[in-house]
Amino acid sequence: MIKTVTVVGATGAVGRIIIRLLEERRFQAEKFRFLASKRSAGKTIEFRGEPHTIEELTHDAFAPDELVIASTPDDIAAEYLPHAIEAGSRVIDESGYWRMNPDVALVVPEINPQAALDAKGIIASPNCSTTQMVLALKPLHDAAKVTRVIVSTYQAVSGAGLQGTADLEEGSRAHLAGQAYTYEAFAFPIAFNAIPQIGSFKDDGYTSEELKMVRETRKILGDESLQINATCVRIPVANCHSETITVETERPVSPEEARELFSNFPGLEVMDDLSTDLYPMPATCTDRDGVYIGRIRRDISHPNGLSFWCVSDNLRKGAATNAVQIAELLSKSS
């Protein structure tokens, strides 16, 4: 059994759900510690019905043999997590900072659990928009080798943290009242708008979020030949990312075969019945741990193409659930 679980970033949007999941899933450990920035240190949070004092995240905060689950901004992960490794802890990191480091395992437990078990250093959890897509791609890739992916995202504001959620709520309220509102998490109003930029602009006119979907997907599937084109868009949805995904495979995969492949793969759930207007939507998938797939159909523009619609709770499977699943994997093997 794990001796100590240490949640870093315990007061953030994802940290709060990690804590809820550790409760819900009855994660076994002798001790639980909760770390956050100086601002939150000293405050109390409830865990399993008992108050716990939040400790300050410092370089010396880590002891040997802890299992650290961290969800912080990139710069915090860059600075503090090496100290946890040095102290002899195992680290599961939600941030974007370490994922593409060749010494870091990038893990979705349903896809590459062994990478987590073999990891010597940090184990990274992928970007939310990557996780749900790569999980959907995996059974198709195994069955018929995916050669090309074209994805457009419809991303919720909760991906921008608690302030993102506050911005959508307060911005919507203000807009409906004809009042002004100053957004903090977004460069433009998100209420009743769509913003075709998530992250900063990088190479070739792509954003950092779009390139994460390319690079992280290749790393998790272990296939650098996979061609991926992503467009990431923020929309005024509180929680759950949606994606339109069109793939080309080496041999044609019929919608019937795809439905079968998705249905049989752990973590995926097919919600696809046109006769009853059944498909996943943010409103129906929030607070759920799976990745939900609908609108499965032949891509009528390509002989080996398949299109579908994929929704998942970006704070759950896109972040907290995936991290806690990695923790469970390590716990079982320890």
Added chain:
Amino acid sequence: MIKTVTVVGATGAVGRIIIRLLEERRFQAEKFRFLASKRSAGKTIEFRGEPHTIEELTHDAFAPDELVIASTPDDIAAEYLPHAIEAGSRVIDESGYWRMNPDVALVVPEINPQAALDAKGIIASPNCSTTQMVLALKPLHDAAKVTRVIVSTYQAVSGAGLQGTADLEEGSRAHLAGQAYTYEAFAFPIAFNAIPQIGSFKDDGYTSEELKMVRETRKILGDESLQINATCVRIPVANCHSETITVETERPVSPEEARELFSNFPGLEVMDDLSTDLYPMPATCTDRDGVYIGRIRRDISHPNGLSFWCVSDNLRKGAATNAVQIAELLSKSS
């Protein structure tokens, strides 16, 4: 000069804007008539500062040599517009009913004006999601032959009529207040949600809206070989449709060439400067008559691919503006 302009569906979401545009653009005619259903007949609307009584739309409502601009549901267009043609009027129709009829011209004035001038019967204006896409495709198709299009839409509620707009506003208000709201224009809540179905389900798992984008685009460009795969999604935006568009062309088109082609084509405007976070968004394109393009970049998944983001006011260029432009074209040639 046109003798009489008759606006059918004068009280609808698009009809109201047609009337505003006839004022703004100083459309020349001796007489303007405004028709609507029995429910609205007898009411008064203001046009150019003077009150006009709304007449009831009946089979006998049309006189010879009128220019009829109609924006009604499909069943109304099916029933009434043939009577206008029989009466000797020319008819511009916004509905979806007549567009694919082989005797009907389907016109975007910047692309195929001659089809309107040659038309013997009804002249149809395309579906909103088609119009903005086909306008963006046209210069690429002329320069390098587009062979395949993959498009995902982010469509505003105003496309579902005045009730769609009311549903988003009232539904959002209710959601923020923690109250229930019964949606009338949508099968599911649209506030803070995304619905991956617009129209009814048709062949191969595609919706009527998606197949309109395929068939209407081919008809307008006069190219039945063009392969198109569309996913149409309703998002909680009041007005303006956005689209992610990825094309394959017979020869590669660089982003620089594409920018040049778009900039030089009438009706298109490039808003694309990464250094200043400039790209079109619903919030910045509403109440404007153009089709706005940004995020122009090489499709990194295909040697002959190009990706971009396209926003347009679905009630303006997607409907009313296109219809009034067709009317202006007929007016000039009459």
